[in-house]
Amino acid sequence: MTKIFVTRDIPDEGLKMLRARTDIELKVYGEDKKIPDGILKRSVKGADIILSLLTEKIDSSVMDAAGKQLKMIANYAVGFDNIDLAAAKERGIVVTNTPGPELSEAVAEHAVALIFTLTHRIVETDTFTRAKKYKGWGPKMFLGTDVHGKTLGIIGGGAIGTALARKMHNGFGVKIVYNDIKRNEALEKEVDATYLEKNDLLKKADFVSIHVPLLPSTKHLIGEAELKIMKNTAYLINTSRGPIVDEKALVVALTRGDIAGAGLDVYECEPLIDCDPTDTYELRKCANAVLTPHTASATIEARQAMSRVAAENILAFLDGKTPPNAVKVS
Numbered sequence: 001m002t003k004i005f006v007t008r009d010i011p012d013e014g015l016k017m018l019r020a021r022t023d024i025e026l027k028v029y030g031e032d033k034k035i036p037d038g039i040l041k042r043s044v045k046g047a048d049i050i051l052s053l054l055t056e057k058i059d060s061s062v063m064d065a066a067g068k069q070l071k072m073i074a075n076y077a078v079g080f081d082n083i084d085l086a087a088a089k090e091r092g093i094v095v096t097n098t099p100g101p102e103l104s105e106a107v108a109e110h111a112v113a114l115i116f117t118l119t120h121r122i123v124e125t126d127t128f129t130r131a132k133k134y135k136g137w138g139p140k141m142f143l144g145t146d147v148h149g150k151t152l153g154i155i156g157g158g159a160i161g162t163a164l165a166r167k168m169h170n171g172f173g174v175k176i177v178y179n180d181i182k183r184n185e186a187l188e189k190e191v192d193a194t195y196l197e198k199n200d201l202l203k204k205a206d207f208v209s210i211h212v213p214l215l216p217s218t219k220h221l222i223g224e225a226e227l228k229i230m231k232n233t234a235y236l237i238n239t240s241r242g243p244i245v246d247e248k249a250l251v252v253a254l255t256r257g258d259i260a261g262a263g264l265d266v267y268e269c270e271p272l273i274d275c276d277p278t279d280t281y282e283l284r285k286c287a288n289a290v291l292t293p294h295t296a297s298a299t300i301e302a303r304q305a306m307s308r309v310a311a312e313n314i315l316a317f318l319d320g321k322t323p324p325n326a327v328k329v330s
């Protein structure tokens with residue numbers, strides 16, 4: 001019998017697949033909140049597989065609390081920065097994630113939504129209208145900017161970056177430039193994208209959207225120097241992981257008008273919106289920022305697909321195959 005511990009209730013598609021197997025004993029933490037660390041360590045004891053969420057830090061202490069029989073950590077997220085990969089490798093534990101077209105489309109749609117929310121000033125004008133301040137049409141009232149014909153700089157030309165490029169290029173006539181550690185020729189061909197060095201991209205783009213994983217090499221990939229290179233009419237979009245952007249530097253850039261605005265779904269000290277408990281960064285006070293609570297992939301379709309993909313990874317592993325989404329540890 002394979003013991004699987006799921007750290008929080010997730011959409012049911014994958015759970016049904018696992019429950020259908022008679023050789024699996026499935027336990028799910030039933031509360032709809034992040035599992036407290038102490039309960040996590042007690043609950044994983046004896047588990048062969050942990051199905052974890054991005055909210056849980058799965059480090060060596062959790063792996064050791066589970067015991068030597070722990071063979072797999074199946075993360076319910078495309079990101080895997082919550083897992084200590086080196087510790088997993090040392091213990092021979094397989095780690096998997098949940099990429100897929102549904103997740104890519106949902107996150108790309110959210111990036112599009114943030115771009116339009118900023119350029120068409122949707123939050124400000126909604127607040128204004130609800131406050132009964134609308135007293136009549138005006139030719140200079142709440143002027144925003146066009147998206148059509150502008151340049152989108154994508155940092156990270158993988159599945160999500162490509163989905164966003166497709167939508168923006170085909171749907172809105174946006175020119176695509178991108179940067180990554182390696183070139184993506186399929187992306188270049190499909191949307192006529194141009195590969196640029198990071199600083200050249202920052203100089204050129206009207207929108208910069210980040211789609212790289214959080215790794216030691218991507219922490220603060222966008223900081224004070226990069227924000228200074230961006231046009232003061234440009235917008236920064238982050239739907240990947242908060243620490244990729246130096247949030248303190250971003251607040252300074254937003255406040256000084258070094259960039260026009262930012263659309264953020266992720267935060268450096270998530271779930272805090274300000275790393276400094278005294279709120280010194282004051283990100284929430286920046287009217288030129290649109291903030292969403294890490295909901296870019298929060299569509300029914302994407303979250304069910306992530307559940308299915310997590311289960312597919314587990315079932316492949318149990319059947320002695322390499323899971324389709326094994327995370328490579330170098």
Ligand code: DGY
Binds near residue numbers: 077078
């Ligand atoms: C992920 O999958 O990594 C997203 O951040 C949440 O779906």
